Amino acid sequence: xxxxxxxxxxxxxxxxxxxxxxxxKYVEQSSYKRxxxxxxxxxxxxxLFFVEKxxxxxxxxxEKAVEQIVQFALDSWWISDLKSFINNxxxxxxxxxxxxxxxxxxxxxxxxxxxxxxxxxERYFRIIMQQELAAAQFKSKLMYxxxxxxxxxxxxxxxxxxxxxVPQYMIASYLGLTPEYxxxxxxxxx
Amino acid sequence: xxxxxxxxxxxxxxxxxxxxxxxxKYVEQSSYKRxxxxxxxxxxxxxLFFVEKxxxxxxxxxEKAVEQIVQFALDSWWISDLKSFINNxxxxxxxxxxxxxxxxxxxxxxxxxxxxxxxxxERYFRIIMQQELAAAQFKSKLMYxxxxxxxxxxxxxxxxxxxxxVPQYMIASYLGLTPEYxxxxxxxxx
DNA sequence: CGCGGGTTTGATGATGCTCAAGCCCGGTGG
DNA sequence: CCACCGGGCTTGAGCATCATCAAACCCGCG
Numbered sequence: 001x002x003x004x005x006x007x008x009x010x011x012x013x014x015x016x017x018x019x020x021x022x023x024x025k026y027v028e029q030s031s032y033k034r035x036x037x038x039x040x041x042x043x044x045x046x047x048l049f050f051v052e053k054x055x056x057x058x059x060x061x062x063e064k065a066v067e068q069i070v071q072f073a074l075d076s077w078w079i080s081d082l083k084s085f086i087n088n089x090x091x092x093x094x095x096x097x098x099x100x101x102x103x104x105x106x107x108x109x110x111x112x113x114x115x116x117x118x119x120x121x122e123r124y125f126r127i128i129m130q131q132e133l134a135a136a137q138f139k140s141k142l143m144y145x146x147x148x149x150x151x152x153x154x155x156x157x158x159x160x161x162x163x164x165x166v167p168q169y170m171i172a173s174y175l176g177l178t179p180e181y182x183x184x185x186x187x188x189x190x
Numbered sequence: 191x192x193x194x195x196x197x198x199x200x201x202x203x204x205x206x207x208x209x210x211x212x213x214x215k216y217v218e219q220s221s222y223k224r225x226x227x228x229x230x231x232x233x234x235x236x237x238l239f240f241v242e243k244x245x246x247x248x249x250x251x252x253e254k255a256v257e258q259i260v261q262f263a264l265d266s267w268w269i270s271d272l273k274s275f276i277n278n279x280x281x282x283x284x285x286x287x288x289x290x291x292x293x294x295x296x297x298x299x300x301x302x303x304x305x306x307x308x309x310x311x312e313r314y315f316r317i318i319m320q321q322e323l324a325a326a327q328f329k330s331k332l333m334y335x336x337x338x339x340x341x342x343x344x345x346x347x348x349x350x351x352x353x354x355x356v357p358q359y360m361i362a363s364y365l366g367l368t369p370e371y372x373x374x375x376x377x378x379x380x
Numbered sequence: 381c382g383c384g385g386g387t388t389t390g391a392t393g394a395t396g397c398t399c400a401a402g403c404c405c406g407g408t409g410g
Numbered sequence: 411c412c413a414c415c416g417g418g419c420t421t422g423a424g425c426a427t428c429a430t431c432a433a434a435c436c437c438g439c440g
Contacts, residue, residue, distance in 0.1 A: 183420050398423105
């Protein structure tokens with residue numbers, strides 16, 4: 001049993017050991033091998049996923065039938081399709097591991113019950129949502145203001161750990177670029 | 191005193207009249223004329239803004255010195271620069287009215303105090319943040335998958351009310367287009 | 381009537397995509 | 411231990427999309 005989620009929660013609110021026990025009744029933890037699916041398109045499993053350890057990507061298939069990555073998640077990050085989660089509708093996305101990973105998940109009914117039992121977790125999730133929204137706003141700003149070349153260079157220098165763990169063509173996809181174009185950029189930088 | 195915020199909160203949680211009184215001690219409401227600034231770049235006023243009535247835009251100035259709009263807000267929407275709000279750092283953005291508007295705002299210290307006095311508001315703000323994040327994810331998906339032409343057409347048919355209230359060049363900016371390009375698209379559709 | 385914000389026009393050009401092919405390298409089976 | 415296979419990365423030619431720039435136009439408002 002990996003307890004990064006507990007640690008993460010305790011960064012934001014106090015959580016007694018008995019509350020921790022209650023929490024563990026509502027969440028589910030499992031291991032995935034590289035390239036396994038945590039969530040499939042059209043699945044009815046509407047959950048929030050917490051990466052205890054590992055690396056995930058969330059993507060959809062566009063009209064040209066190619067995978068379009070919209071988000072990565074590394075250790076101690078939450079990831080989910082919130083539209084689907086909130087409305088309880090099928091998701092357009094796939095969530096898949098990039099490395100062997102350990103994931104803790106909670107679906108919407110479980111979350112509701114958990115929040116009734118431990119209301120102060122509302123605060124934790126408010127803070128998480130707030131942070132994720134801040135991150136989304138920031139990414140959006142970068143995509144508005146930067147040329148594709150600058151976007152790539154900025155990403156490489158800002159998140160060097162990704163370059164180690166994630167293949168180039170996935171980074172390209174995430175940034176809205178083609179693998180060929182990224183290849184050209186790398187050549188140019190030498 | 192406009193009470194759309196109260197109504198909005200009551201859609202999500204119960205709020206007694208006495209709690210409403212407490213709430214009103216922490217928030218601030220004011221009217222703005224068309225084109226007034228609700229927040230200036232580099233200001234230290236780190237607040238969440240709720241549009242009781244009216245229409246706002248949030249934008250920054252890019253390296254070519256042109257305004258880049260990243261978000262609109264109509265009646266009963268929240269808007270803010272969360273990165274600045276969370277970290278208490280100066281904002282890169284301007285928030286300005288497009289029409290005469292009534293805005294209710296709350297800054298981060300006030301919010302913290304309010305949440306201590308009425309903890310169940312944590313739930314309300316969690317839900318709001320969740321919804322905003324869902325909206326941000328959805329917009330991001332559209333910008334990944336659609337051509338600029340499709341983006342514009344989709345926006346026009348999905349949000350006809352904006353076309354009435356917001357000048358074309360602002361819509362163009364929000365969608366990452368030039369006014370000239372949008373002009374060309376409209377001509378083409380006749 | 382004149383001013384100014386917003387929109388339109390059209391010519392020119394850059395950015396970054398498409399497509400097809402080849403290459404590199406690590407893993408697997410013979 | 412070598413040969414092959416395949417996923418990922420690279421190359422280059424051709425091209426589409428959309429931005430840029432400068433100018434004119436339109437129209438509501440003072």
